[in-house]
Each structure stands twice: as C-alpha cells, then as structure tokens.
Amino acid sequence: MARSDVSFTRPVTVVADGSELESEVRSYSRAWPTTFATAGGDRLRSADGKSYLDFFTGAGALNYGHDNPALREPLVEYLTGGGLVHSLDMMTEAKAAFLRVLRDIVLAPRGLDYRVQFTGPTGANSVEAALKLARKVTGRHTAVAFTRSFHGMSLGALAVTANSDKRAGAGVPLDHVLRLPYEGFGRHGVSGLDLLEDLLADPGSGVDMPAGVIVETVQGEGGVNTASAAWMRRLASLCARFEVVLIVDDIQAGCGRTGPFFSFEYAGITPDIVCLSKSLSGFGLPMAITLFRRELDVWSPGEHNGTFRGSNPAFVTATAALREYWSDERLRHSTEQKGAVVTDNLTTLCHRHVAAGAVHRGRGLFHGVEFAEPGLAANVCRAAFDRGLLVETSGPRDEVVKLLPSLLISQENLAEGLHILDAAVAAATAA
Numbered sequence: 001m002a003r004s005d006v007s008f009t010r011p012v013t014v015v016a017d018g019s020e021l022e023s024e025v026r027s028y029s030r031a032w033p034t035t036f037a038t039a040g041g042d043r044l045r046s047a048d049g050k051s052y053l054d055f056f057t058g059a060g061a062l063n064y065g066h067d068n069p070a071l072r073e074p075l076v077e078y079l080t081g082g083g084l085v086h087s088l089d090m091m092t093e094a095k096a097a098f099l100r101v102l103r104d105i106v107l108a109p110r111g112l113d114y115r116v117q118f119t120g121p122t123g124a125n126s127v128e129a130a131l132k133l134a135r136k137v138t139g140r141h142t143a144v145a146f147t148r149s150f151h152g153m154s155l156g157a158l159a160v161t162a163n164s165d166k167r168a169g170a171g172v173p174l175d176h177v178l179r180l181p182y183e184g185f186g187r188h189g190v191s192g193l194d195l196l197e198d199l200l201a202d203p204g205s206g207v208d209m210p211a212g213v214i215v216e217t218v219q220g221e222g223g224v225n226t227a228s229a230a231w232m233r234r235l236a237s238l239c240a241r242f243e244v245v246l247i248v249d250d251i252q253a254g255c256g257r258t259g260p261f262f263s264f265e266y267a268g269i270t271p272d273i274v275c276l277s278k279s280l281s282g283f284g285l286p287m288a289i290t291l292f293r294r295e296l297d298v299w300s301p302g303e304h305n306g307t308f309r310g311s312n313p314a315f316v317t318a319t320a321a322l323r324e325y326w327s328d329e330r331l332r333h334s335t336e337q338k339g340a341v342v343t344d345n346l347t348t349l350c351h352r353h354v355a356a357g358a359v360h361r362g363r364g365l366f367h368g369v370e371f372a373e374p375g376l377a378a379n380v381c382r383a384a385f386d387r388g389l390l391v392e393t394s395g396p397r398d399e400v401v402k403l404l405p406s407l408l409i410s411q412e413n414l415a416e417g418l419h420i421l422d423a424a425v426a427a428a429t430a431a
C-alpha cells in the first residue's frame with residue numbers, strides 16, 4: 001500500500017470493548033471471541049459468566065495454572081511490604097533470593113555450572129542473547145536451525161525460525177542461518193544430522209563452520225514434533241566434536257512441561273546455552289534468562305542490556321515456584337503420570353479418526369494431534385471453544401491441535417478436557 005492510500009479520516013465503528021482500536025495483528029481475540037474477566041487454577045471465566053477449561057495455559061506461560069495462591073501470596077506480601085518493582089540489573093533482595101534458589105534447587109543438583117544472564121523479559125530476548133553470545137564466543141556468523149523451529153519474532157530470533165508467513169513479516173533478508181531437517185522431517189527421511197556431520201567434516205562442503213546450533217527438544221509452534229533422546233545426543237556430540245555452541249531453546253518445553261525441569265534431561269546432555277522464559281516466573285509475569293557454561297561468559301559489562309531485565313515481582317513468584325514445585329521429584333512424576341493418561345486418550349482418539357489422518361505426538365504434558373485434512377484442526381479448536389475448552393492450533397499449516405494443560409491440573413479436569421476434545425473432534429469431522 002502506498003502511503004497516499006492510507007486514510008487517516010476513514011470512519012470507524014466504535015465498539016463497546018474498544019477493539020476497533022486494536023491492530024489487525026491480533027490473533028487470540030479472534031479465535032476466542034469473548035472478553036475474559038477472571039481466572040483461577042485450570043479455568044478462565046468470561047465477563048458473561050461462561051467458564052472455560054484451559055488447555056492452552058498462556059502458550060505455556062502458566063504451567064502452574066492461573067492465580068496460583070502459592071505464588072500470589074508471596075507476591076502480594078512483597079508488594080505490600082514496599083519491595084522494589086523495577087531495578088534494571090541492580091542487585092535486590094528479590095533477585096538474590098531467585099539466584100540462590102535457582103542455584104540450590106535447579107542447577108547444583110543437576111551438576112550444571114551455568115552463569116545466569118537476565119535478558120529482557122520475553123523468550124525472543126533470551127534467544128537474541130544466546131545467538132549473539134554464540135557468535136561472539138566463536139567469532140563465526142552462521143547459526144544452524146531446524147525445519148519447523150520457532151524461536152521468536154525479533155529479527156535474530158526470526159532468522160532461526162522456520163515458518164514462512166512469520167519470516168515474510170521481517171521485511172529484510174534473514175541471513176546467516178543454515179537450515180537442516182529436524183528429526184522425522186519430510187517424506188524422504190533425509191537425516192539432518194547426517195547432513196550436518198558431512199557438511200562440517202568436509203572442507204569442500206562450501207559451508208562455513210557455524211557459531212552455534214539452536215534446537216527445541218519438542219517443537220511447540222512447529223506442530224509438537226519431538227526429538228528422540230538418541231537424536232539429541234548425537235546432535236550434542238557433533239557440536240562438541242566441531243566446537244559449535246549448542247543452544248537448547250527451552251522456552252516452551254522447559255520449566256517441567258515435558259516432565260523434568262529442563263526438557264533436555266531425558267537425553268542426558270548438557271547444552272552450552274539454554275534459553276528459558278514463559279513459565280519461569282510461574283505466575284504469568286514476563287521474565288526470561290539465558291544460561292550458559294561459565295567459560296562462555298565473554299560479555300563485557302553492559303554489552304547486552306535491556307530496561308526490563310530486573311522485574312522483581314517476577315523474581316518473587318519464580319523463587320516461590322522453584323521452592324514449591326522443584327524441591328523434590330513429585331511434580332515431575334505427576335506430570336509423567338498425567339502425560340501417560342493423555343497419551344492413552346489421544347491414541348484411542350486417533351484410532352477412531354484414522355480417516356481424518358489423526359496422528360498423536362507428545363511428551364510429558366506437551367501433546368499434539370495432527371489432522372491431514374486442511375482446516376480440520378482449526379475447526380476442532382473452534383468446536384472445543386464452543387464447548388468451553390481452550391486449545392490452539394500449531395504447525396506450519398495450523399494442522400495440529402496442541403494441548404498444554406497446567407501441570408497441576410486435577411485428574412477430573414484433565415478427564416473433562418479430554419472428553420470435550422473428543423466431542424469437538426467428533427463434531428468437526430462430522431460437519
């Protein structure tokens with residue numbers, strides 16, 4: 001559109017909720033056309049009094065449910081006690097408590113000698129820091145990224161993201177990335193790791209040695225594609241052999257979503273860099289960190305910064321969440337048990353809907369059902385919404401229904417949500 005085509009005087013219809021003001025870029029408010037008013041535990045309630053069971057959990061930002069009292073109470077106490085809210089990267093009591101708990105509950109028991117970088121509060125901020133650090137440490141440019149990956153919308157993170165619609169929004173070339181097939185990608189079974197090994201081992205391959213490889217153990221936005229432990233181990237050993245930095249983007253799969261705190265624990269690997277955000281604060285407050293091996297800490301003071309690196313309310317709820325849920329193995333075990341229930345249900349559902357090409361994938365409480373027929377997954381999500389269940393699609397063609405219930409969901413609510421999903425699939429396939 002030429003600038004002269006943009007009308008500043010076009011009449012607009014004013015609507016009660018003010019949504020005529022909001023950009024066309026909005027998405028969830030279109031998929032779920034209601035105004036939400038309150039939320040607690042596994043449910044949201046709309047202003048018109050309807051209850052919705054949540055199998056979406058803020059795209060993975062609410063692993064411990066909505067308005068969790070174990071996190072809200074220390075937060076309210078902190079705020080009413082006059083605690084700092086904003087502090088850039090000054091040291092505060094809230095930040096010190098978070099660092100101690102992260103060290104004692106998460107890092108030390110796993111033998112992880114990581115430094116912690118507080119980045120801006122979104123996942124993309126953590127990814128940008130990770131990529132920049134890998135490039136600075138190695139002095140190289142290229143990042144290896146995989147098909148169907150999603151790492152965020154800022155330019156560096158978008159360059160390693162695969163989805164063509166999202167990439168098209170960049171408006172500039174997204175360079176310095178070598179794209180390889182993720183495990184199981186494509187119809188011809190080309191192995192991304194065989195390719196990676198050959199390209200890096202052969203000085204005649206024409207591929208410059210990359211700075212780093214960025215990978216998700218479960219690709220959430222890309223359609224809930226899971227990498228096996230063997231595949232992750234081979235990737236880690238290739239990175240070690242060629243001295244390429246291994247970055248695990250654990251923004252959606254981390255914080256217990258797949259069972260263990262870090263999603264890569266199932267493979268027994270130690271990434272060089274780990275990106276965490278989403279459920280790190282536990283309460284839905286924005287927060288992100290980038291963890292990296294101590295030797296990689298080549299930053300000079302202030303070289304990478306951001307105004308909102310020090311959100312103390314998020315430190316308070318993150319500290320409470322780690323103490324409450326990660327001091328022992330109970331949450332991990334219950335996630336694995338609930339995950340087995342989901343797997344059983346979805347396996348049965350897929351058998352019933354073979355004709356629709358239904359296929360289940362997932363790990364822990366991170367699941368997806370792919371449908372071959374275009375548009376069917378979106379229709380399932382719409383039918384689920386009509387029946388009081390929030391689930392969203394993922395995958396490059398929105399062909400997958402993605403399930404992310406709270407890790408603390410009750411057995412009853414889990415069964416109810418799976419039952420609604422069943423009814424939604426039946427309705428959508430019958431239509």
Ligand SMILES: Cc1ncc(COP(=O)(O)O)c(C=O)c1O
Nearest residue numbers: 122123124150151152249251252
């Ligand atoms: C794996 C992964 N990385 C990065 C991001 C980007 O996070 P944010 O939207 O907070 O920037 C997301 C968001 O969905 C994600 O799933």
